[in-house]
Amino acid sequence: MHPISQPVVKKDHTEKMAGSAEYVGDFYSTDMLHARFVRSPHPHARILEICYPELPEGYCSVDHRDVLGENIVHVVEDDSPVFEVDEVFYVGDPVAMIIGPDPQRVKALAAATEVRYEVLSAILDIDDSDTVFFDYHYGRGDCEDAFSEADKVYEEQFSTGYQEQAYLETQGMSARYEDGLLTVHGSLQCPYYVHGAIAKATGLPKGSVRVIQDYTGGGFGGKEAYPSFLAAQLGVAAMKVPGKDVRVVYDRREDMEFTSKRHPSRCTYRAAVKDGRVTALEIDVRFNSGAFTTLSPVVLQRGIIAAPGVYHVPSLKVRGRGLRTHTVPTGAYRGFGAPQTFFAIERLMDHIAADLGQDPLDFKLAHAAKKGDPTSTSGIYHYEVPLPEMVDKVCEMSDYRAKRAAYAKEQGRRYRNGIGIALWFHGCGFTGSGERDFIKAVVGLHKHADGTVEVLACNSDIGQGIKTTFSKVVAAELGIPYDQVSYGNPDTSRVPDSGPTVASRSLMTVGELLRRAAARLREEWVDGQEQSVEEHYHEPDFMLPFSLEDFSGDAYPTYAWGVSAIELRYDSLTGANDIVGCWSSFDVGTPIDLAIVTGQMEGGVLQGLGYSSMEQMATDANGRIRNNSYSDYIIPTSADVGELAVSMHVVEFPFGPYGAKGAGELPLVGIAPAFVEAAEQALGARGINHIPLKAEEALEYLGAAQKEAHR
Amino acid sequence: MSKTQGSSHDGATAAVMSAANEAVTTATLPTTAAPSVRAVSVSFVLNGREVTWEGDPSAKLLDVLRDDLRLTGVKCGCREGECGACSILLDGVLVNSCMVAAGRVGGTEVTTIEGYCTTERFKVLDATFARRSAVQCGYCIPGMVLAAEALLSANPHPTEEEVRTGISGNLCRCTGYNAIVDAILDASKEGEGLW
Numbered sequence A: 001m002h003p004i005s006q007p008v009v010k011k012d013h014t015e016k017m018a019g020s021a022e023y024v025g026d027f028y029s030t031d032m033l034h035a036r037f038v039r040s041p042h043p044h045a046r047i048l049e050i051c052y053p054e055l056p057e058g059y060c061s062v063d064h065r066d067v068l069g070e071n072i073v074h075v076v077e078d079d080s081p082v083f084e085v086d087e088v089f090y091v092g093d094p095v096a097m098i099i100g101p102d103p104q105r106v107k108a109l110a111a112a113t114e115v116r117y118e119v120l121s122a123i124l125d126i127d128d129s130d131t132v133f134f135d136y137h138y139g140r141g142d143c144e145d146a147f148s149e150a151d152k153v154y155e156e157q158f159s160t161g162y163q164e165q166a167y168l169e170t171q172g173m174s175a176r177y178e179d180g181l182l183t184v185h186g187s188l189q190c191p192y193y194v195h196g197a198i199a200k201a202t203g204l205p206k207g208s209v210r211v212i213q214d215y216t217g218g219g220f221g222g223k224e225a226y227p228s229f230l231a232a233q234l235g236v237a238a239m240k241v242p243g244k245d246v247r248v249v250y251d252r253r254e255d256m257e258f259t260s261k262r263h264p265s266r267c268t269y270r271a272a273v274k275d276g277r278v279t280a281l282e283i284d285v286r287f288n289s290g291a292f293t294t295l296s297p298v299v300l301q302r303g304i305i306a307a308p309g310v311y312h313v314p315s316l317k318v319r320g321r322g323l324r325t326h327t328v329p330t331g332a333y334r335g336f337g338a339p340q341t342f343f344a345i346e347r348l349m350d351h352i353a354a355d356l357g358q359d360p361l362d363f364k365l366a367h368a369a370k371k372g373d374p375t376s377t378s379g380i381y382h383y384e385v386p387l388p389e390m391v392d393k394v395c396e397m398s399d400y401r402a403k404r405a406a407y408a409k410e411q412g413r414r415y416r417n418g419i420g421i422a423l424w425f426h427g428c429g430f431t432g433s434g435e436r437d438f439i440k441a442v443v444g445l446h447k448h449a450d451g452t453v454e455v456l457a458c459n460s461d462i463g464q465g466i467k468t469t470f471s472k473v474v475a476a477e478l479g480i481p482y483d484q485v486s487y488g489n490p491d492t493s494r495v496p497d498s499g500p501t502v503a504s505r506s507l508m509t510v511g512e513l514l515r516r517a518a519a520r521l522r523e524e525w526v527d528g529q530e531q532s533v534e535e536h537y538h539e540p541d542f543m544l545p546f547s548l549e550d551f552s553g554d555a556y557p558t559y560a561w562g563v564s565a566i567e568l569r570y571d572s573l574t575g576a577n578d579i580v581g582c583w584s585s586f587d588v589g590t591p592i593d594l595a596i597v598t599g600q601m602e603g604g605v606l607q608g609l610g611y612s613s614m615e616q617m618a619t620d621a622n623g624r625i626r627n628n629s630y631s632d633y634i635i636p637t638s639a640d641v642g643e644l645a646v647s648m649h650v651v652e653f654p655f656g657p658y659g660a661k662g663a664g665e666l667p668l669v670g671i672a673p674a675f676v677e678a679a680e681q682a683l684g685a686r687g688i689n690h691i692p693l694k695a696e697e698a699l700e701y702l703g704a705a706q707k708e709a710h711r
Numbered sequence B: 001m002s003k004t005q006g007s008s009h010d011g012a013t014a015a016v017m018s019a020a021n022e023a024v025t026t027a028t029l030p031t032t033a034a035p036s037v038r039a040v041s042v043s044f045v046l047n048g049r050e051v052t053w054e055g056d057p058s059a060k061l062l063d064v065l066r067d068d069l070r071l072t073g074v075k076c077g078c079r080e081g082e083c084g085a086c087s088i089l090l091d092g093v094l095v096n097s098c099m100v101a102a103g104r105v106g107g108t109e110v111t112t113i114e115g116y117c118t119t120e121r122f123k124v125l126d127a128t129f130a131r132r133s134a135v136q137c138g139y140c141i142p143g144m145v146l147a148a149e150a151l152l153s154a155n156p157h158p159t160e161e162e163v164r165t166g167i168s169g170n171l172c173r174c175t176g177y178n179a180i181v182d183a184i185l186d187a188s189k190e191g192e193g194l195w
């Protein structure tokens, strides 16, 4: 283990432990104004008129007429408005806002605001969608040939549901406009995304906008793009009431219903098999984007690049579509499109193996890519693919092989066990050339005369420990104590744009820039002097340039790898399951802090287990999310998993600091297919191709299996 | 209690300290008291100090603590009794403060993280949570720490399973719970005699 992996006390431990860390809802001011949205009750309608109730002194309304800049919240494209003008596109679409000093009164006034609509027809299901936001294609080899020569062709359909980030702190933002400066602070992942969005919506020059990240109570992708919306809306409001703080903190129901969540998916996979090998895959991926494009293009890109999984399949034909529906826009959630397609490919491989009478794990290993093999986009796996060793480790931890064989032979009368295993990767950093072409990250270090060094970057600590790991990297490179390095919550008036806190890029990409900056500072170090250094991103030379036109080249510089085995025990009377254990091996390169990385892995695995089973989000006849509270949207508790064990495998990445790769998203990505494989074995079922897998359904599968047995 | 100006860190700290330092604190509240409801006066011991609060007795204790008494270490994750972020100790018993009416706390002892963090027991938990890196985003943590206190004071030597059950009313979306459970188990050993 590299010495840098040795855990330290996290930089933000003390204030978070003692409850003195201030999240956006904790700030206090005597003249705070609270904001409440007026939202569309219809999935699709024309706005005829907005009638505000009489507003008492100190209260005011805010709508599109108050947008002084462009009525656009910039995400990737520019189709989302700050406030709707003449049409609404999903239940919850913001039409207006009421602001004022008393939150109860604001709420009542928002409820009393009457908007007259002409209801229009709505499309709620992607099968009915008539708008394709994005349609991507790529491939290689000759699929037609492979299918015509195949011994056998398999075709299956897969579907996955919404997943809500369910960060413990809901979305919240606060804005104040004073002396020509608009200051916005809140719960967010990407200060400069927010900064750009506000400038566009308010028409203020960039220098007149300041964004500060407050302590943030979890993000998981949910605070990547959505805070740009809130900040644009509040920024517009704040400019109407100069000199006052305007704040919105969502209640849980509002947050669950109207903020972005994971894209539900439907995928169709066709596989050609010849001589026991998969020779070709034809893949059709469809994601429900909801009403606006937001992050769908990039989520979809990652999803389809991961669609063939970790396998080397000679011929590929992949299509991916992001489809519009009149539902809440979907967006970033840890894994970013990959959990959906990994679910599909892993299930497909399990089923083909079963049909061929082969052990699914052996079948998968026989197809797994190796160093030097082409990636799905005809890039190269430049570094070691450590899956065989990781599989061995997981087998040892879980006793997978013996259990798999035992449960295949015999099951208990009441309790039935099953075990499954999945293999996956997560492409580290931005997809394609985004880092080089769009982000162009800049970092700085500032050394004070007393020898303390401050990190200047804008990556936000949302719980993943970036304050600590950045500081460790800089301290190690400078050869100074960790306590001598500090990294506060980013403030755009003080720090450069080192890019967003997304894509498992912060530590690998920005951390490496900081390491390089620290190496320079070490050389230039003069005791007793204030000194600054800056460092800019350069793409590593070894990469095959990626083209989004035809999805060719290295989509990622390197990959983080995951293997998990999951054992389930079903009660055949109730259909309820116990998660007996989940054993995983992860390779994220050098852990910059073993305790932090382990915590990230465990947390991600648990979210994956929730995604597989209990986290269900249904919609009503208007496409509105029905599971809008922690009593309806159940997330795992401390009592839900028997054993959750994680082991780290290290393949160092020479272009990450001390060999670190991306980590944050990896652990969630491949949990669901392992879970469902275990469920299939326990339930004696075949072809369970959807998640979440509910307890009621388990009973049906059990009933069917028992009937089969009695025949 | 003193009113503070501006939305600054200092403002909030000043308000918290005034609640903790003055022997009797009275707050009149624009936020939680609806004008039509008759305000009542409620006296209780908050983090070791007697306070008197006036307002609508049906107000949520969570709002009273956060908005009126400025104890923002009490977090709000749902307001519906489902997440445990707002956990406090009421006469030593762990409760969700969003499910307690302010009128009910007259004559009780209320402990929030702001009070608890000055204790010897906290120091032990602080050290074990730090060593295990059990704090990620931190939003569940004040509630989680008080859940740990409630558990250990009822059962100073819990098994892992008892810890898992004991904190199962406190949701954490970040950690996967292992580090928190281990930190509590470590504290039960290292704090021998304290609980």
Ligand code: FES
Pocket (backbone or CB within 6 Å): B075, B076, B077, B078, B079, B080, B081, B082, B083, B084, B085, B086, B087, B096, B097, B098, B099
């Ligand atoms: S805020 Fe009280 S239980 Fe969630």
Ligand code: FES
Pocket (backbone or CB within 6 Å): A168, A217, A218, A463, B134, B135, B136, B137, B138, B139, B140, B141, B171, B172, B173, B174, B175
């Ligand atoms: S540390 Fe984030 S919710 Fe527990």
